[in-house]
Amino acid sequence: MEQKVFTISAFTENSIGLLNRITSMFTRRHLNIESLNTSESESPGIYRFTIVVKTTEEQVQKLVLQIEKQVEVLKAVYHVDEETVFQEIALYKVSTKSVADGNLVEKLIRDNNARILSMEQEFMIIEKTGHKAETQELLDFLRPYGVIEFVRSGRISVIKPMEESEDLRKRITNF
Amino acid sequence: MEAVLTKPVKETVKTTGADAVLRVLVEEQTEFIFGYPGGAIMPVYDALYHYQDKIHHVLNRHEQGCIHAAQGYARATGRVGVVMATSGPGATNLITGIADAMIDSTPLVCITGQVGSHLLGSDAFQETDIISISMPVTKWNFQVTRAEELPAALARAFYIARSGRPGPVLIDITKDAQFGDLDFLYKKCQEIRSYKPVPKLDPNQVKKAADLINEAQRPFVLFGQGVILGKAEKEFKAFVEKTGIPSAWTLLGLSALPTDHPLNVGMLGMHGNYGPNKLTNECDVLIAIGMRFDDRVTGNLASYAKQARVIHLDIDPAEINKNVKVDVPVLGDCKESLTELTNQVRMNSHAKWLELFRKHDALEQETVIQDEIKPATGDMKMGEVIEEINKTTKGDAILVTDVGQHQMMACRYTQFNQSKSNITSGGLGTMGFCLPAALGAKLGAPERDVIAVIGDGGFQMTIQELGTIFQTKAAVKIVILNNSFLGMVRQWQQLFFDKRYSSTELENPDFVEIAQGYGIKGQSISERSALPEAIETMMKHDGSYLLEVHVGKEDNVFPMVPSGASVSDIRLS
Structure with a gap:
């Protein structure tokens, strides 16, 4: 069966160790987590895990059922990229001297839809949001000028179909 | 006021x-x-x-x-x-x-x-x-x-x-x-918002299942521990009796239906009975009730019941389609699902189909079972010890087993009349489980006979619990089937590793003397003629008792579905 990228969204209670419990589901199946993010959802007190994994659909179906089976998980679903809008954020720390030369800064900000968060004598911090390929492109562009630090967040993702979002909302708040 | x-x-x-x-x-x-x-x-x-x-x-x-x-x-x-x-x-x-x-x-x-x-x-x-x-x-x-x-x-x-x-x-x-x-201040917990322990039964799924069962020519029921955990033994019996469907048990489903029930066709899986394994691949509708299609039950999944439509009753949604693709899942508490299902199925009998199970059983009796439970000569066999125990307990005792050959033999041959009577480590296969589990079972059910059937290997993994049995005075009857080997591993070494007995032979201590040290009476026998009296003495003894029976060193458990083979390829020898 074909391997694909899936985004799992799990709605949970906010309890110590639950992250561990959820990630162990992947560990025992020898699955690598591509990225993971957790934050409070639109419903106060209910947290949302966004987990990206590359595997088969059959495997992800089973995985989601096992995640949902955990006592402190209210609901878990999975989607392919086309069904969601997703984003990542990247921060780049570069030497001010090497980048602030000529029209380079303007070009990279304009072309990449990036922004400068902070600027010091020695270094500047550039921020860019986008899909992985886009933040990667900027990283590759900046490399020749010397990237002092680079960090990219896990994926965050929302579901496109209104019906499904509303259904989910109902399920996780109607208890 | x-x-x-x-x-x-x-x-x-x-x-x-x-x-x-x-x-x-x-x-x-x-x-x-x-x-x-x-x-x-x-x-x-x-x-x-x-x-x-x-x-x-x-x-x-x-x-x-x-x-x-x-x-x-x-x-x-x-x-x-x-x-x-x-x-x-x-x-x-x-x-x-x-x-x-x-x-x-x-x-x-x-x-x-x-x-x-x-x-x-x-x-x-x-x-x-x-x-x-x-x-x-x-x-x-x-x-x-x-x-x-x-x-x-x-x-x-x-x-x-x-x-x-x-x-x-x-x-x-x-x-x-x-x-x-x-x-x-104590308040019992009644619900947790993120936890739905029992899925709501969907009447449409029950209807679909009933339709499929009503149309089936060769339906086959597989029942597991879910029937016992769901306290649904009565409902289960009513269901199989109304539909007349041959029913086979998983290791943990054993005792949910009396072993002598005419529709109980025996054990599934690696060391299960011949008919249930063979005919899994000949049924047209497979009805799995409170079981999880463990690999020891299914053998090779690629050739498991491919011809059959599958109905799966379970309380755990994660079990559906986990191992076997299911046509009609029925989620819910099986006590309720079975009641509903029984209401909707037709009274039926499958005499010809059941006859096929009988034929397979006759072959197994002839080639395997009779030699195992009634041997006339040679070393003592595990099966005959179990058969002798049956004569005394008449199916009313709790059987607790460890893991290995003795476990398979005891589960294959013990008679059971009532539920919650078979206690064994199924999924994990934990050697050392038996002795302490038997103690716990006896304390929980003091009015019942509890017989711990253990191998010489597993017994020594938690042998220290003789001390607990001594102190609590729990009247556990311990039967060690001693073949001086880690028998199941040795069997695999014989069959699949060219008889290279790597680290499976045991030099054992005097178990009776050890028991005596703990104030537990016992005896050791090696002769067939001594067996009936030894069992009787054990059962009549007021208190715990240890009986060591020396059995054939290199006996094997058959039938057997070799690891990775199809259930159809079950071997009788």
């Missing part, structure tokens, strides 16, 4: 965390704690001193003994087993049993002591992160660091352990939480 008006509905009691633990156990009608004290759980043990008239504490000789005893108790009674251990090694020694209870869906509440909360993460004496360690093998776990959290945490623990698909829960209590004060 005034006094009545001002009296609060429920009064709280000022007490300590340690006392609160015992109060909860009393509220949850705990009869036994299977435990072992140590530094980090001492406040609770101190509080226990005042509860000796309400709760019996069983001092096992190792924490693994505690947890297997609690499992045996839970399986024999259908109640939650309670385990107590200290931090560090006390807690880690529970892990095998917790994993066993998890895979066999046994309700347990394990209470472990933990170092003071100010010491967490400091590598303090006897500190281990038991929450992380036990996470993948517990249904739920929780660390309590403040006394006031205890009543609610324990209430949840009991509720989660016993509801839905049961399982083990661990509550880790720091020493300061045990010493701390709280206003105690």
